[in-house]
Amino acid sequence: MSDDYSKLIEEVQKKNKILEKALEEAEQANMAKTAFLSNMSHEIRTPMNAIIGLYNIALKNPDLPDETREILNKIGGSANHLLSLINDILDMSRIESGKVIVKKQDFSFGDMLEQINTMVESQCDDKGLEFVCHINGHVDDYYIGDDMKLKQALINILGNAVKFTEAPGTVSFLVEEIKRDKKNGHICFKIKDTGIGMDEDYLPKVFEPFSQEVEGASNKYGSTGLGMAITKKIVEMMNGTIEVESTKNVGTTFTVTVPLGISEKLGSGDEFDPGKIKTLILDDDVTACEHAQLVLGRIGIAADYCLSGKEALSIIEKSKARQEPYQLFLVDWKMPEMDGIQVTRALREDYKDESTTIILTTYNWDEILDEALKAGVDAFLAKPLFAGSIRKEIKEIIADKRKRYREAAKVSLKGRKVLIAEDMEINALIMKQILKMKEIEADHASDGLEAIKLFEESPVGGYDAILMDIRMPKCDGLKATERIRKLEREDAKSVPIIALSANAFDEDVELSIKAGLNAHLSKPVEPDALFSALQKYIK
The missing domain is CATH 1.10.287.130 (Signal transduction histidine kinase, dimerisation/phosphotransfer (DHp) domain)
Structure with a gap:
């Protein structure tokens, strides 16, 4: 035995x-x-x-x-x-291969939606489409989850909606917390378009890799055939579900439901008396008005609303006659008859004092930034509105701080000097040519050691930023950054260092941030993305 x-x-x-x-x-x-x-x-x-x-x-x-x-x-x-x-x-x-890990960390739900809406609204503008985003009911300012993965999945679906919809069509994005338990808020994202639609027989195949309903669709619409397969896998990794409904030549609706952890993190603390801020919301969309009213109510601000510029001017005139002037205006940019900028100009004729604040609400304000500021807009808020972001803006105004968007508009890149660390001569030459578009001067270091040497030998503040390749001989970009940050000179810790790298995975970005880089841009780098990063980090 x-x-x-x-x-x-x-x-x-x-x-x-x-x-x-x-x-x-x-x-x-x-x-x-x-x-x-x-x-x-x-x-x-x-x-x-x-x-x-x-x-x-x-x-x-x-x-x-x-x-x-x-x-x-x-x-x-x-x-x-x-x-x-x-x-x-x-x-x-x-x-x-199982190398993608879903993170669980606090993230700003409003910031995530702002980034998505800015991108999609711009794409819709380019195609002559209408884009609308609404939040039904209450959603938190913060949740726990992986906002990068969630954003990737939603942008994949929204990008397809834009791609397969022709003008004058509509892409709508509806967000709602449909259920809440002890640990999670279950968020439903509904993306609807008025595009070409799909046959019912094809719907079961829509999430298969390289699947396309019509031969040649890749050439016509620029589709890779992998986006929806990736999206489904990401949603399932987050313990969520994705469904699709479609009618040929009518449109398509994708519904994504994802559980996100309930966060204890709150928006910026109040340092003002919200009860004393008389507010008027101006938007031609009644749903957007009601949502803004709800959000303002959460931070103690009671608000009136109206649906046109003419109505707003009439209400304002009556309030002034009663000696009850408004202190805060939330004005939508895109409206018929009078847009937000025209309304702002009219408002500034009556409200010239510093105590009156005009905030323009839109999905993306890049193209109207200068015009809006000249008209008298104090700040911008991305739609849909969140209590945290409104609270932050009002806090900055009351504290008499400069608005971050106004500062961004004043940051000039002309005459700035940048150090390029890049071992490939052709890439360095291309980067110099791109920087010349904004009249930015540039020195070139062919490896990490040379970059450290040039920075050490430069006067304090001699370089406004460093563009750092990661893979270089002698000393790579991560080690070069760590050594620069440890130098005993005033600007060593503050000089913006931006990675321009062909290493594009999440772990590459994490390594860059850990080494002391401010941002990580993946090659090929779009000029607008580069200039935006330089404007953000150069003081």
Whole structure:
């Protein structure tokens, strides 16, 4: 009996060793796959950076013949399509290899929606589409979850809605907390378009990789065929669900429901008396007015609302006659008859004193920033409104601080000096040409050690920013940044250092931030993204 028992133990030990060896080999294979994906991402993005960079530079030439400009636009479109395909393939590979981890951390729900809406509203404007975003009922300012992954999934769906909808169409984005338990708020995102729609027979295949209803759709619409497969996997990793309804030539509706942890984090504390702030909301959308009224009520501000500029001016005149003037105006930008900027000009004729605040509400204000500020707008808020962001703006105004958007408008990049750390000569030349668009001067270091040396030898404040490649010989960008941050000079810790890297994975971004970089831009870098980052971090 004891011999049989010994043989059984030996057999079990042998099997355990076989399993341990198999597990070790699997882990090594997984590590090799991750290393391969990272290297492939870097190697492909490096030439793509040159192609897209040169395309952007060439397109800025005002003397280009129309035929040449058309050819360049086709090159740029093809390059961006190839880049999106590369990104999707890498994302899919990482998800399937189990290398994608869903984070659980506090994040600003309002900030996430603002970033999504800014991007989508701009895309809709380019195509002549109407974009609307509404929040039904109450949602928290903060939740616990992975906002980056959630944002990626929602942008994939919204991007498809824009892509497959022709003008004059509509893309709508509805957000609602439909259920709450002890740990989670269950958030429903409903994305509806008036686009080409899909046949009912095709709907079960919509989430399959490389699946397209019509042959040639990739060429016509620039689709990679992986976006919805990735989206479904991300939603499922977050323990959520995704459903689709569609009618051919009528439109499509995607419904995503995701549980997000309930956060104890609140918006900025109140340092003002909200009960004394008489407020008027102006928006031609009654749902948006009611939502803004609800949000303001949460922070103790009672507000009236009206649906047109003419009605607003009439209400304001009556309030002044009763010696009950408004202190705060939330004015929508896009309205018929009188838009938000025209209303602001009219308001400023009557309200010239510093105690009156006009906030413009919109999805994206980049194109009207200067005009709005000149008209008398004090600040901007992204729609849909959140108590935390409104509270923050009012707090800054009452504390007599400069508005961050006004400051951003005044930051000039002309004459600034930047250090480029880049081991590839072609990339450095392209970056210098891009910086010249804003009349920014640039020095070039061919590796990390040279970058450290040039910074050390420069006068304090000599460089307004450093653009740092990550993979370089002698000393990589992460080590170079760490060494610069440790230098004993005034500007060592404050000089903005921005990664321009072909390393584009989440862990690459985390390594950059940990090393002391301010931001991480993945190659190929769009000029607008670069200039926006420089404006944000240069003081």
